[in-house]
Amino acid sequence: MQRILSTQLPEHVGAIVRVAGWIHRRRLLKSVAFLILRDAAGTTQVVVTEPAARAALEGLPEETVVEITGTVVANPAAPAGVELTDPRVRPLGDPAVPSPFDLFRPELAATLPTQLDHAPVALRHPRRSAALRISAAATAGFRTTLDRARFTEIHTPKVVGSATESGSNVFTLDWFGRPAYLAQSPQLYKQLMVGVFERVYEVGPVFRAEPHDTARHLAQYTSLDAELGFVADHRDVMAVLRDTLAGMLATVDERAGAACATLGVEPPAVPAEIPAVHFTEALKIAGAPADEPDLAPAHERAVAEWARREHGCDFVFVTGYPMAKRPFYTHPDPERPAYSNGFDLLFRGVELVTGGQRLHQHADYLAALAARGEPVQPYAGYLAGFAHGLPPHGGFAIGLERFVARLVGAANVREVTAFPRDLHRLTP
Amino acid sequence: MQRILSTQLPEHVGAIVRVAGWIHRRRLLKSVAFLILRDAAGTTQVVVTEPAARAALEGLPEETVVEITGTVVANPAAPAGVELTDPRVRPLGDPAVPSPFDLFRPELAATLPTQLDHAPVALRHPRRSAALRISAAATAGFRTTLDRARFTEIHTPKVVGSATESGSNVFTLDWFGRPAYLAQSPQLYKQLMVGVFERVYEVGPVFRAEPHDTARHLAQYTSLDAELGFVADHRDVMAVLRDTLAGMLATVDERAGAACATLGVEPPAVPAEIPAVHFTEALKIAGAPADEPDLAPAHERAVAEWARREHGCDFVFVTGYPMAKRPFYTHPDPERPAYSNGFDLLFRGVELVTGGQRLHQHADYLAALAARGEPVQPYAGYLAGFAHGLPPHGGFAIGLERFVARLVGAANVREVTAFPRDLHRLTP
Structure with a gap:
């Protein structure tokens, strides 16, 4: 299955697709996890409910590179109006060392010298x-x-x-x-x-x-x-x-x-x-x-x-x-x-x-x-x-x-x- | 009058136009002179018959930058099938020091080191x-x-x-x-x-x-x-x-x-x-x-x-x-x-x-x-x-x-x- 970009998801509602990118944000709740996957075009919200899949995410910090196969579902509350459900998450490398500052916040909180040191x-x-x-x-x-x-x-x-x-x-x-x-x-x-x-x-x-x-x-x-x-x-x-x-x-x-x-x-x-x-x-x-x-x-x-x-x-x-x-x-x-x-x-x-x-x-x-x-x-x-x-x-x-x-x-x-x-x- | 390029001349047969560039080649014959003018697009043949104009060319060696106003005349023997006649030649700077090698010959005769020295x-x-x-x-x-x-x-x-x-x-x-x-x-x-x-x-x-x-x-x-x-x-x-x-x-x-x-x-x-x-x-x-x-x-x-x-x-x-x-x-x-x-x-x-x-x-x-x-x-x-x-x-x-x-x-x-x-x- 050909990889598609985050911005192409709305064209594929109802279909199973493959996306890839960096774990931009990971929110591990008790029985569900939300991933925001970042690729060159934008971001994709991924909803993980299956217990084993959710557990596997604990070993994948933000910035880990993954490939995700899942179903595109319309959700007006999600960014771009769609999200991925029933995902299979496959890391494309070792778990990442997390960034010294959060990349998912609207602004980088680090000082400019710190940003430049970690360009x-x-x-x-x-x-x-x-x-x-x-x-x-x-x-x-x-x-x-x-x-x-x-x-x-x-x-x-x-x-x-x-x-x-x-x-x-x-x-x-x-x-x-x-x-x-x-x-x-x-x-x-x-x-x-x-x-x-x-x-x-x-x-x-x-x-x-x-x-x-x-x-x-x-x-x-x-x-x-x-x-x-x-x-x-x-x-x-x-x-x-x-x-x-x-x-x-x-x-x-x-x-x-x-x-x-x-x-x-x-x-x-x-x-x-x-x-x-x-x-x-x-x-x-x-x-x-x-x-x-x-x-x-x-x-x-x-x-x-x-x-x-x-x-x-x-x-x-x-x-x-x-x-x-x-x-x-x-x-x-x-x-x-x-x-x-x-x-x-x-x-x-x-x-x-x-x-x-x-x-x-x-x-x-x-x-x-x-x-x-x-x-x-x-x-x-x-x-x-x-x-x-x-x-x-x-x-x-x-x-x-x-x-x-x-x-x-x-x-x-x-x-x-x-x-x-x-x-x-x-x-x- | 707006300057035109050598390649545009065929569109202007019969008209008076202005061109500009470098004197690529100058042939001073007894009662006529031929100039080849080089611009970014190519070359133009210019025929100079008026005695004073011809005499003035003696002070303008090859590579001198000039502006020429003249009449476009069809001439199947000329490059691109046209040439300029009755030209008024105006230098845009001092007479050039001629190149140490002829630029008008099909190949540069100078050795590569000489060419590079005179890039x-x-x-x-x-x-x-x-x-x-x-x-x-x-x-x-x-x-x-x-x-x-x-x-x-x-x-x-x-x-x-x-x-x-x-x-x-x-x-x-x-x-x-x-x-x-x-x-x-x-x-x-x-x-x-x-x-x-x-x-x-x-x-x-x-x-x-x-x-x-x-x-x-x-x-x-x-x-x-x-x-x-x-x-x-x-x-x-x-x-x-x-x-x-x-x-x-x-x-x-x-x-x-x-x-x-x-x-x-x-x-x-x-x-x-x-x-x-x-x-x-x-x-x-x-x-x-x-x-x-x-x-x-x-x-x-x-x-x-x-x-x-x-x-x-x-x-x-x-x-x-x-x-x-x-x-x-x-x-x-x-x-x-x-x-x-x-x-x-x-x-x-x-x-x-x-x-x-x-x-x-x-x-x-x-x-x-x-x-x-x-x-x-x-x-x-x-x-x-x-x-x-x-x-x-x-x-x-x-x-x-x-x-x-x-x-x-x-x-x-x-x-x-x-x-x-x-x-x-x-x-x-």
Whole structure:
């Protein structure tokens, strides 16, 4: 008999079926036992009345993996309106060591560090797994949207020979006796690949040796990177980002509807045009001095509140950040060269995406590096791409964990990361 | 005027259009010039007769990025049957430094090391980019097939606290002052995630400190990993792998048809059931002694020839490899415990996929590690997952670059890798 999933039971009322999964909850009463069986799709209530079967359950703690054959009976009081009766329960392995915290309660009662220490079992909690399902759906939506817009997926090196981009915050490793570095982003490679495919994206790990122990930072996170050529300026990039976010949220809705329901999440609408304010305007909205070089978190929240109030929108672009605060490859605003064609996208008050138009002329790169007092040699392979001709281009990077955390209302990115890595954590 | 792509020109005969791209080839004759413009979709022939326009081309070497407005004229002798005439050519940047090798010739004449040194420009050659397009399509097919089969995508740590799996061949890094290691595979994590989602996959970089300088080995490659629970044995895993390969090749055909044509590649058919031979049979087919503990490359080729001859198939499974040669998490064949429920898939004579059923009982892991004299402590976080209940499961890993190399007939995996990393190469 073919195994079916918990969600398929209502189609089989009256029939004998086989299900399998983990004992999510076991309630042993005097003459009856109730099992909640958890599988990838959901849960099944199983009623055990036969005395020998009930007795056998005493040796099967929660999280034991079992296969159950039984009769599907309609019961309006049971979850999904059906339950299994007259079950034959067959363990598929040894009795489990029970979880150090109850997985069947609506919320995990353990502290986050305890959950992370016991990730292999904590992630089985429906709220933890729901966030990861949303993450998977968002990633699928990112790719589907960009595939439709003629982007090509690329894979770039995660180990590089020079600590470029920003000298600090890189992890050093031993590469066959030579020093090498973990890539902080695919930035330089995705720009080069614009020369090959015009439009590219990559989903992959990036590494930041962040000495900060905050709720927003991870030392490894998943970056959703895109880069596109033949743009007029950063606004073409913002339009693609808008469509990408809309595609991500639509896919979350389509593919992870049950996970959203578990978490009480409703993916927000993305307007046809996301409101955008120039950096100088953003400072005014936030009541900050006009000579502030960057937006502080409180300023970002003020701008987000403004977007919510004036445009009814969870998203807002801030454009034209001062050049001084942006990376060397940033394209200046031709009209106001102290400001950039770079932007951030704030989502519910937090910076979620950074992007912009990049320099595309070899001579401009040489000048930009010289102006920062940076040597050219570590960038040699990268600069060659510009010498050989690259079109005006730009792109963006979305931090997946930050996006999901903000979407589901998690206070800490670690709640939506399977096995986080940070200053203190290298296991499990 | 909206830019159109080279492939859209035939729809616009008689109209004035705008195209953009790289000067792929420039032929300056006395009173006329021919440009071949390359964009992401293909190439466009441009005929320049106006004297001033022709003269201006002298300052625009190959690889210069230009935008061209011109009239689409049918010309059966031109590629795709159309060409642009009366063009206005506008450079989108400074004149390019020409490539050190001609990109317009059917084959790149430079040696592979020279191509790799100049990857940002070498990858623009239609044959090099075609291989990467096939790679992207294969990856998309991997995900689509598994998404349809209820797999969930995961992202796992690429930095780990213990050098598990195989003690040698790991890269060591400095993690905030502590030693850490680049992950050789997501093996242990994908098994743990079977406890969360039953069926999972990951596409990501893996790292092998391979001291071998061969045409088959990279120090970073892209691994297509899948793992599934509630299997009867390895044959359930092989069935999923068969469907996954079929999905990958179908997607290559659908999405990368032009790239296949460029390379003269025809994706092979995957039969409903891929032929499988037991290891002991494979030794006989290869004429090897019955006590050989593993298949040598020559044996693999012999088995592949047998599959081609007897079954007309480019693929063949070898099952039941001796336990002694498989990793500690391998499930033995219950009938013949010296042999495993592990398999390799050979594709055109080369091992492409390794997979099998895994142990799923905590006690079996303790015994397996003890039998190998391995300590338990480095595996603590991993073993916890088994203590808390995991179903019978198995999985496989496909090396993306090896798959593409074999598919397109590349002699070296570096030909189908954008920026390879190996013993000698850390740049560009």
